[in-house]
Amino acid sequence: MPLPFLTADRETDALAAQTVTLPHADRDRWRRPYRPGPWRVAGGALLLLLASYMLFSALIIALAGALPSAGLCAVAAALVIVFALRLLRAGVWVSAHGLRQAGLVRTTTLRWHDVGTLNTVQRPVNWLGMPRTVQGQALTLIRAGDGDAGVLEPQTLLTSHNADFLARPEAFDRAADVIESWAAESRR
Known part of the structure; x- marks a missing residue:
């Protein structure tokens, strides 16, 4: 019995292996350089399920x-x-314009020349955004002007234990590398 969803995956992998310019390859478009994690998707799905019950x-x-x-x-x-x-x-989110950190309530956008240093560091991080901390990795940002004022308070962009990367350390490493490469390429 043919399984069409398996052939669709093979076709997608074959397309990804080719170096074809896709319509979404526009550098000016804002994009997330990683897929949302299963914890984030499950939380959103549960909230939408609750909303459907409320509407009913x-x-x-x-x-x-x-x-x-x-x-x-x-x-x-x-x-x-x-x-x-x-x-x-x-x-x-990244684009040719800069770096955008979207949260539940607030979104912060920085132009690339305002981004100073991006580092992946080992440190205690919050587990799924809760007060409990565990040892993990964090991608931190120090703005370009902060070093002059003597304030070196790093801003945490991603952690290895947030809703996108919990139990997915390879995905965290790839996302941190992609964001760092966007910053290096855009500052040229």
Whole structure:
């Protein structure tokens, strides 16, 4: 019995091996240089599942005749959907313009000439963003102007134990290398 999803993977691998300019090879477009991790995707999926239940309950409440309560339930479901989408978009993004760190609430963008030093260091890092710390690796950023002011407080961009790289050390190493190479290439 043919399994079409296996042949699709082989075709994708064959295309990736070729040096063909793809439509998404535009350097001006913002892109995440790594895939979202399974913990981040699972969290987003669970939140979207919760939102679907909330929307279904809003429908039942509206059919029962309590429109203000249904509206409140629908607004709460919309907020959960927005939170899930922000969770899935969180991470480090790069383009020819600079480096962007997207979080749940805030997004910070730096131009490449503002990026000073990017280093991968061994240190205690937060486990899945919680207060518990474990020994791991972190990709840290020191801005270009911080060394002049005497303030050398590094900003953590990625850790080996966040939602994208937990139990995936090779993916963390590749992502850190790609971000460092983008910085080196863009500062030329």
